[in-house]
Amino acid sequence: MEQKRIVILGAGESGVGAAMLAKKQGFEVFVSDMAEIAENYKSQLQSMQVAFEEGRHSEADILNADEVIKSPGIPPTAPLIQALKTRGIPVISEIEFAKRYTKARTVCITGSNGKSTTTMLTYHILKNGGLHVGLAGNIGKSFAAQVATADFDWYVLEISSFMLDDMYQFRADISLLLNITPDHLDRYDYKMENYVRSKMRILQNQTEDDVFIYCADDEEITRALAGMTIRPKTYAFSIRHQVPQGAYLENNELFININQQEPFTMSISELALQGKHNIHNSMASGIVAKVIELRNESIRESMGNFKNIPHRLEHVARISGIDFVNDSKATNVNSTWYALESMNSDVVLIMGGVDKGNDYQMLKDLVQSKVKAIVCLGKDNKRIHEAFEDDVEVIVNTFSAFEAVQIAYHLAKKGDTVLLSPACASFDLFKNYEDRGNQFKLAVKEL
Incomplete structure (x- = not known):
């Protein structure tokens, strides 16, 4: 019987894990990633002797798969996924x-x-x-x-x-x-x-x-x-x-x-x-x-x-009586609502990034009652200004975590909380929400 060919799209944690399991099950395995593959994942693929490519998707090597395991980040509308489905090739998740x-x-x-x-x-x-x-x-x-x-x-x-x-x-x-x-x-x-x-x-x-x-x-x-x-x-x-x-x-x-x-x-x-x-x-x-x-x-x-995960309402430091809280994992409006709901002090809110079609309406009451200033951290902050210009006196634009923390620190007073809870994805200025949270923590430590 011919060996089943498994193609894996995306060579991150889930893709390399899928390659490991597919190899163990005796399948022919090929991994393809449009981006550059991180060094640690590349060396894992090499040590398993799994064929891979980076920086492209070669259709000839992908469309001959018996089954495709794709990264959750690749949308179903991607032309390559559509081409696979047209050919009746199953596309599934690593899970x-x-x-x-x-x-x-x-x-x-x-x-x-x-x-x-x-x-x-x-x-x-x-x-x-x-x-x-x-x-x-x-x-x-x-x-x-x-x-x-x-x-x-x-x-x-x-x-x-x-x-x-x-x-x-x-x-x-x-x-x-x-x-x-x-x-x-x-x-x-x-x-x-x-x-x-x-x-x-x-x-x-x-x-x-x-x-x-x-x-x-x-x-x-x-x-x-x-x-x-x-x-x-x-x-x-x-x-x-x-x-x-x-x-x-x-x-x-x-x-x-x-x-x-x-x-x-x-x-x-x-x-x-x-x-x-x-x-x-x-x-x-x-x-x-x-x-x-x-x-x-x-x-x-x-x-x-229980100790909570990093980047989710994580207390970073108290400086001059001001608390700094890292909630970088709040990549949607609802997460920021939860963060504000749990605050018991006046807040200087650092928010912004890649807006996924956000409706900020649900934050208005909490912003009016708890937020004294908003520090925008992102390339395009227009929608945040439009949403909250009547609710807070100060809305400032910044383009780095360091700048955002410096300005927030000057806007806050003893007893306040500086809260990073962006309500947006991070890809405009950062690699991911962890990178955003880590840069925030670093900037706080430098105050």
Whole structure:
């Protein structure tokens, strides 16, 4: 039988991981990247003796694939993807590919905001609870690479809508949907219903033996669920009202009720993650832990000692009584809303970058009540000026993290917070949100 040819588009973490697994499974593998491949990934491909190209996509070497694994960043409208589909060549995600070769059970977490935090918290709880668990997806090491080299019983996977778009046979044992707010609409024809449909794919292929966990406070989710037949066992979480099965809030106590198990309770003041949105994230992770039947003491301990991820409401320093907070991972308006909602002081807000069709309307009330000045950090700040010129007295343009921090420091006074929460992607001035956050931290250290 002829050897199956797998072509991988994109040689980042997921692409190189997919190459590793495909090679292990005995496939002929070819990796193609339009950009330059990072040195560490290039040397990995070379040591595995995987053929690759960079700086181009050679159609002759790609259109003869039996199957293509593409980077989530490549849009389905790309001419090359269209050409593959015309020829009937399957195009899938690395996650879909990796799941074929593992018997491990998966907790799959998606949503517009809070995915990384909830994924990390869930992983932390499961690991501390004694499970042999891996962390992958949009975060950490590639899922495919871990399937090739490790032997975990469980994986906690952070799943983006782009990944879901390229998943067909994939099935989550436990799926978790945190929220749906406008994001990446440029990828969905600027239609919210297309984006919602993409997020609901987290439920696809789930059976009566599986579990689906969702936020009952989210209007988009409840509206979408009303028109669907839901097969898995379902648990909701809410901070507004009691739910019969799932998690809710009462007198600042978090309650989790699952089947006939002893209920879980914890005061929200003891949670490591503070702020209203983080109660949702803690509830979601707590339900997962209860479904897996971890001990209440172990869950409580993990929820109390968790350390959040970098670039997400990360306290950098206090200088002259001014707090500097790095929330560079806030690449959409909703994330910035959550950041402002959790602030208890006057804020000098650093925002801006690549605008993905943002609607700043939802920030107006919080900006009016909490923000004394906006420092724009991006090449084109026109829409930020238009949105907030009536709400704050000072809006300044800057073109580097250093300049933004210097100006914000002079605009703030003792007791204020300088918050980097951009509401935009970072690609105009930075490599990615990590680079933006790191440059911000460096600039703060230089004050």
